Amino acid sequence: AQTVTQSQPEMSVQEAETVTLSCTYDTSESDYYLFWYKQPPSRQMILVIRQEAYKQQNATENRFSVNFQKAAKSFSLKISDSQLGDAAMYFCAYRSYTGTASKLTFGTGTRLQVTL
Amino acid sequence: ETGVTQTPRHLVMGMTNKKSLKCEQHLGHNAMYWYKQSAKKPLELMFVYNFKEQTENNSVPSRFSPECPNSSHLFLHLHTLQPEDSALYLCASSQDGTSGGENTQYFGPGTRLTVL
Numbered sequence: 278a279q280t281v282t283q284s285q286p287e288m289s290v291q292e293a294e295t296v297t298l299s300c301t302y303d304t305s306e307s308d309y310y311l312f313w314y315k316q317p318p319s320r321q322m323i324l325v326i327r328q329e330a331y332k333q334q335n336a337t338e339n340r341f342s343v344n345f346q347k348a349a350k351s352f353s354l355k356i357s358d359s360q361l362g363d364a365a366m367y368f369c370a371y372r373s374y375t376g377t378a379s380k381l382t383f384g385t386g387t388r389l390q391v392t393l
Numbered sequence: 394e395t396g397v398t399q400t401p402r403h404l405v406m407g408m409t410n411k412k413s414l415k416c417e418q419h420l421g422h423n424a425m426y427w428y429k430q431s432a433k434k435p436l437e438l439m440f441v442y443n444f445k446e447q448t449e450n451n452s453v454p455s456r457f458s459p460e461c462p463n464s465s466h467l468f469l470h471l472h473t474l475q476p477e478d479s480a481l482y483l484c485a486s487s488q489d490g491t492s493g494g495e496n497t498q499y500f501g502p503g504t505r506l507t508v509l
Contacts, residue, residue: 281435310496310497312497314500319502320481320502320503320505321500321501321502321503322483322485322500322503323500324497324499327497368435368436372496372498374496375448375449378424378441378443378448378449378489379424379487379489379496379498380438380441380449381436381438381498382435383435383436384435385433385434385435386435
């Protein structure tokens with residue numbers, strides 16, 4: 278079974294600075310997808326960025342980028358030019374496909390605080 | 394309405410009540426999911442429906458009964474719940490291909506359930 282580990286329960290960053298959230302996972306599969314979701318106080322789970330395991334190029338979405346190290350099974354999220362609206366819980370997720378359904382395994386989350 | 398909607402947003406029920414949670418997706422997807430999010434625990438996948446058929450049931454107690462009448466609607470029927478069932482219940486949908494693929498899941502805003 279796949280596992281996802283987020284070792285940082287809480288992180289803090291100053292506005293306009295850069296922060297990196299860590300995520301490691303364990304799998305025996307060679308082809309899979311990885312996701313970062315954001316959950317603000319409204320509780321809506323919002324997709325931030327996704328990465329395909331067979332693509333070597335790191336995914337980028339505006340101020341959000343990932344550092345995907347397949348051999349190390351590491352998938353960190355970098356937030357540049359942090360904004361107050363980035364404050365939220367961030368969840369790393371691994372997507373496996375069983376042949377009949379896709380399943381997401383989530384980490385325990387990292388709470389990001391953004392300070393002035 | 395766009396995206397994934399859930400009703401009600403908040404629900405308080407007694408242990409002997411029967412209630413239902415509703416989820417509707419407006420994305421043209423063919424797979425729908427129920428997740429449970431409890432305090433200080435990772436999101437737990439409860440049920441998966443693909444093409445209206447249940448493909449996953451992660452050992453969920455029978456007091457939770459899912460129903461998927463079509464690919465746009467998903468219900469979670471609740472009866473004789475326990476206080477430990479109090480949690481945020483999230484619905485998600487994705488477009489699942491027969492050979493896997495991206496299958497990005499998009500989430501609704503959740504229903505906050507309190508069992509007294």
